[in-house]
Amino acid sequence: MSSIYQHFRPEEKEFIDDVLESIRQVEEKYAPKLMDFLDPREQQILSSLLGKNTEVNVSFFGGTVQAERKRALLYPPYFSVQQEDFQVALFEILYPQKFVVLNHRDVLGSLMGLGLRREKFGDILAKEGRFQFLVAAEMADFVKLNFRQVGKASVQLEEKKLEEAIESEESWQPVQTTVSSLRLDVMISAYAKLSRQKVQTMIKSGLVKVNWKVVDNPAFLCEEGDVLSVRGKGRCKLLSIDDKTKKEKWRITLGLLK
Missing domain, CATH: 3.30.1370.160 (Ribosomal Protein S8; Chain: A, domain 1)
Incomplete structure (x- = not known):
């Protein structure tokens, strides 16, 4: 073996x-x-x-x-x-769209907050303020009973047929920032707003993926188009590496899932 x-x-x-x-x-x-x-x-x-x-x-x-x-x-x-x-079930999140703004990370965080393993639910679909998610059918009753809040907003779930799934628009909200290098630990620190030291520990513990593959080297160099994810924190995309500042820092544009 x-x-x-x-x-x-x-x-x-x-x-x-x-x-x-x-x-x-x-x-x-x-x-x-x-x-x-x-x-x-x-x-x-x-x-x-x-x-x-x-x-x-x-x-x-x-x-x-x-x-x-x-x-x-x-x-x-x-x-x-x-x-x-x-055995896949589909739910739509019902919430007061006029008064509440949700995003992909909010929904992911609430699902993880139920104590569900990430393997038990699939994609989170988003389009024009609507949010749906796919879950293993054996967990559907548990989710229906316990999924009551996203962020500070009270929500309800409506089960849908798979044919009613929305065509998700994977929309990356661009955020411009500067970083000292293109190292993975620097990128994750900028995205997740965590200290370099904490991020390095997370990376070495196998909690960070680049393009869906675990990378445990904090010095790994990121490239344009890379999708970075942190367990429990969602993901971002390195949309562009722009130029350098006078202080030799990189200007980059990160994409955060809306």
């Missing part, structure tokens, strides 16, 4: 073990196995672990055609996959 792990990062070992165990179960029981929501990096790992395995197939579905986070269904060749096999 060590030959498998050497192709991946050490912190991905636990996920790899889960995938290998799921594949083994499908092979032994000759029955489908549904996994949680996976980010694009995890989907890539799962597909590469399956490789040319002819005994187990995989399909991904996150509730919408353009979904980023998707549940994985592992199944034997005889099995005919249906959309309902992925």
Whole structure:
């Protein structure tokens, strides 16, 4: 097995073990196995672990055609996959839009505040003030019962059919700032408004991803277009690296999800 792990990062070992165990179960029981929501990096790992395995197939579905986070269904060749096999529920957040402004991070924070693991819910969809999110169907009753507040706003949930999902406009609110370097710890510090020391600890603990892949090196250099995420803090995108100030600082534009 060590030959498998050497192709991946050490912190991905636990996920790899889960995938290998799921594949083994499908092979032994000759029955489908549904996994949680996976980010694009995890989907890539799962597909590469399956490789040319002819005994187990995989399909991904996150509730919408353009979904980023998707549940994985592992199944034997005889099995005919249906959309309902992925067990995805869709909720819309009802709130007084005239008086309250919500954003992607607010919704993410409230979902995490329920004690849900990130793997149990999928994309957060936003368009013109409307917010929806996708969740594992087995958690739907719990979410419906407990999701009552986003930020300081009281909200209600309305369950929708998947066909009623809005076409999310991934809108990045540009924020211009200056940073001393393009290092990952500097970027996360500027975005999350945390001290460099705290950010470095988070990075070394595997809590930070660049383009959906864990990066544990605080000195990692970021490039234009990189998507940076911090567990529990949402994500941002390095929209542009502009120029240098007279004090040799970089002017950059970060994108925050609205």
